[in-house]
Amino acid sequence: TACQNAANVCDEQVTLVGGSVTFTASAAADTLAMAAAFENLARGNVVRVASTGTLPAGLAAATDYYVVTTAGADTIQLATSLANALAGTVIDITSAGTGTHTLTLRSEPRYTIHATVDDPQDPAEVIRNIVAAMAGALTYSGGVFSMYAGASGTSTITLDEDDLRGPITVVPRRSRANIFNRVKAVYPDPDRNWQATTAQAVTNATYLSNDNSEAIWKNLDLPYTTSAARAQRLAKIELERNRQQITVEYPTTLSGLRLK
Numbered sequence: 001t002a003c004q005n006a007a008n009v010c011d012e013q014v015t016l017v018g019g020s021v022t023f024t025a026s027a028a029a030d031t032l033a034m035a036a037a038f039e040n041l042a043r044g045n046v047v048r049v050a051s052t053g054t055l056p057a058g059l060a061a062a063t064d065y066y067v068v069t070t071a072g073a074d075t076i077q078l079a080t081s082l083a084n085a086l087a088g089t090v091i092d093i094t095s096a097g098t099g100t101h102t103l104t105l106r107s108e109p110r111y112t113i114h115a116t117v118d119d120p121q122d123p124a125e126v127i128r129n130i131v132a133a134m135a136g137a138l139t140y141s142g143g144v145f146s147m148y149a150g151a152s153g154t155s156t157i158t159l160d161e162d163d164l165r166g167p168i169t170v171v172p173r174r175s176r177a178n179i180f181n182r183v184k185a186v187y188p189d190p191d192r193n194w195q196a197t198t199a200q201a202v203t204n205a206t207y208l209s210n211d212n213s214e215a216i217w218k219n220l221d222l223p224y225t226t227s228a229a230r231a232q233r234l235a236k237i238e239l240e241r242n243r244q245q246i247t248v249e250y251p252t253t254l255s256g257l258r259l260k
Contacts, residue, residue, distance in 0.1 A: 002147055003147050006136065006147050007149075009110060010149050012109070012151070013046055013107065013108065013110070014108060016040070016107055018106055019039075019105050020100055021102070021103055023049075023096050023101050023236060024096065025059075025093050025096045025101065025128075027056070029041060030058075030077055031076065031093075031094070032056075032075070032077070032092070032101075033075050034074040034076070036074070037074050038074065040075060040108065040114075040227050040228055040229055042227060043068060043069065043085055044112065045067045045106075045108045046067075046108070047078070047104060048063065048065065048104050048106055049065070050101070050102045051099045051101045052099035052100045052101070053097065053098035054097045055097050056093050056094075056095055056096055056097035056101070057093065057095040058092050058093040058094055059078070059091065059097075059203070061202070064106065065079065065080065065091070066081060066082050066085035067085060068084075068085045068089075069088070077090040077091070078090065078091045079091060082109070085181075087158070100182055108132065108227060110149070111133060111135070111149060111150075111230065112134045112223055112225075112230070113130055113134075113224045114226045115129065117211075126211050130220075130224065131147070132224070133222060133225050133234075135149070135237045137149050141147075142260075146260065157258050159252060159255065164250070164253070165251050165252060167251075168248060168249065168250055168251075169248070170246065171248075171249075172245065173245055174242070174247075179245070181203060181204060181210075181211050181216050182215055182216065182217050183198045183201065183203075183218045183219075183236070183239045184201045184218070184220065184235070185198070185232065185235040186198050186199075186219065186221050186227045186231075187199060187223070187224065187227075188225075189226070189228070197228075199228045200232060201235075202235040202236045203215075203239075204243070207239075218238065218239070220235050220238055222234060
């Protein structure tokens with residue numbers, strides 16, 4: 001159940017700063033050929049199309065479509081839903097349309113995993129990479145592993161003074177050796193032949209000022225992430241988790257066993 005819930009969180013769409021590109025349609029191949037390479041255009045991304053004339057038959061304006069496949073960065077197919085995109089069920093395009101056609105990127109799935117796992121690889125390393133790709137966590141409780149994706153949830157358990165068996169301890173700050181104020185995420189970029197690429201760094205002026213304007217870097221390795229926008233999002237989560245520094249030790253009675 002936890003794994004399915006994590007998958008649902010990963011499939012949620014996150015709005016992007018939209019970019020646009022012109023394209024031509026092929027009725028024979030049901031494809032759209034971009035006039036120029038379009039970064040971050042990957043399976044599951046949501047796009048919309050428009051035209052100065054008539055859109056290719058099978059497509060409509062002001063409608064969300066899901067990217068199915070990419071060939072390089074300039075040829076794609078579209079689906080009507082994320083489920084169809086993952087299944088490879090593409091829209092049947094029956095004409096090229098008229099005028100100039102434009103495609104605009106709107107959003108992408110919150111988290112995805114792109115990887116080939118070889119048999120000799122250490123399973124623990126693979127799991128760490130999977131968890132890192134969704135800003136997640138893996139817990140072990142009652143003999144069961146549970147996987148969680150990085151997203152806020154709704155509280156279902158409340159603890160109060162009656163659940164304490166000792167005093168609460170608060171540590172307000174991390175040690176200087178364990179903090180940072182800038183994060184560089186490194187990911188394999190499909191638009192650069194899968195070479196390791198550094199996404200635009202994520203920084204916070206307030207944290208930098210708190211550290212006497214000394215830049216303290218954290219390198220975040222994301223081998224299973226292939227989107228620059230997603231890599232930046234993961235880097236920001238890593239930074240905020242580090243700088244929300246208060247740690248509370250809350251010794252509970254047996255009621256605490258409901259938590260993991």
